[in-house]
Amino acid sequence: MSSRGCRSMAHNGVMATSGTDLDPLLLELVACPACHGGLAVDAGAGELTCTGCGRAYPVVDGIPVLLVDEARTPGA
Numbered sequence: 110m111s112s113r114g115c116r117s118m119a120h121n122g123v124m125a126t127s128g129t130d131l132d133p134l135l136l137e138l139v140a141c142p143a144c145h146g147g148l149a150v151d152a153g154a155g156e157l158t159c160t161g162c163g164r165a166y167p168v169v170d171g172i173p174v175l176l177v178d179e180a181r182t183p184g185a
């Protein structure tokens with residue numbers, strides 16, 4: 110006699126950090142998928158900017174989206 114079932118959508122435990130508050134360790138691990146250059150945080154734009162090719166990758170909910178297709182290319 111169990112009528113409670115399983116509640117799986119109680120809370121997902123994700124605390125949204127403000128803007129581009131990225132872990133510095135994470136920044137050392139990630140690299141530009143296009144040229145493997147280093148990435149610098151552009152807090153104002155909420156992006157990670159490649160120091161090599163200049164592509165800018167969006168940061169969504171504190172997670173950098175390192176996809177060449179999603180990147181903004183300079184001058185494009």
Ligand SMILES: [Zn+2]
Nearest residue numbers: 141144159162
């Ligand atoms: Zn790059």
